[in-house]
Amino acid sequence: MTEPLVACSGIAAADRYLAEGFRVVPGMSSQFAAAIVCGLMRIQTDLGVSGHVAEIGTFQGRFFIALANALAPGERALGIDRFDWPSPAVLDRFEENCQSYGIGPDRRITWKADSADISPEEVINRLGGRVRLFHIDGEHTRTALTRDLELATATLSPGGLIVLDDMLHAGYPMLMVAVHEYLQRHPDITVLCVIDRESLTAASKFVLCEQAWFKRYEAILLEDYKAHIWPMGANFEPHWCLVFALDTSLPAVE
Numbered sequence: 001m002t003e004p005l006v007a008c009s010g011i012a013a014a015d016r017y018l019a020e021g022f023r024v025v026p027g028m029s030s031q032f033a034a035a036i037v038c039g040l041m042r043i044q045t046d047l048g049v050s051g052h053v054a055e056i057g058t059f060q061g062r063f064f065i066a067l068a069n070a071l072a073p074g075e076r077a078l079g080i081d082r083f084d085w086p087s088p089a090v091l092d093r094f095e096e097n098c099q100s101y102g103i104g105p106d107r108r109i110t111w112k113a114d115s116a117d118i119s120p121e122e123v124i125n126r127l128g129g130r131v132r133l134f135h136i137d138g139e140h141t142r143t144a145l146t147r148d149l150e151l152a153t154a155t156l157s158p159g160g161l162i163v164l165d166d167m168l169h170a171g172y173p174m175l176m177v178a179v180h181e182y183l184q185r186h187p188d189i190t191v192l193c194v195i196d197r198e199s200l201t202a203a204s205k206f207v208l209c210e211q212a213w214f215k216r217y218e219a220i221l222l223e224d225y226k227a228h229i230w231p232m233g234a235n236f237e238p239h240w241c242l243v244f245a246l247d248t249s250l251p252a253v254e
Helices: 012-020 031-047 062-068 089-100 120-127 142-153 175-185 211-224
Strands: 052-056 077-081 108-112 131-136 156-167 189-195 204-210 240-244
Touching (some): 012 031, 031 189, 062 089, 062 131, 077 089, 120 131, 131 142, 142 175
Parallel strands (some): 052 077, 052 131, 131 156
């Protein structure tokens, strides 16, 4: 069944999956966030940013398939997961979902592994090149996110993006500490935008980019997604960035 999209990526294959398959594939990722992130991949392609996609915490492939459908020709998507929760059957379900929604073995790499045991060089070697977008939705602890952030950073191509899931989530408050510490260690990286939640489980995401690319991305996002910009923005002290939301209204104040 086709579902009307509140936001579109501008990539036909990705938008078709978002409308017809996204909510069919089990998972907790936000459809709204997937549209914005795939839209960022379109913007990357337009700006000449190339590379592959990698994801930690692939589960049954809901968000992964959206990203893979936004790739340019010759690019591939790498799904990293232990594939043992809630049962080992999740691996077969992931492969079946990918096949059902157009992501064949030539476009995807499935890696059954713990991200703690993976090096940046292994990621790059498996893909045959660097990563232009790395989605992190792995173990939700401060220690694990710190480790996964460093892994992702070391694999990025110029203009690459890191997308962080479950930011500002009531159940995982310490993830913000890991992000704050990471940004202090990497002053060349900043928060490009916040994508607000659909629900408590379909939680907010942060998108990180290199400082040198911030204005280029922001200028296009301001135009392409102006209907979804919350006017107050996000204050990361002293840095401000865009907030995208389904409800951008503000209360009337007299």
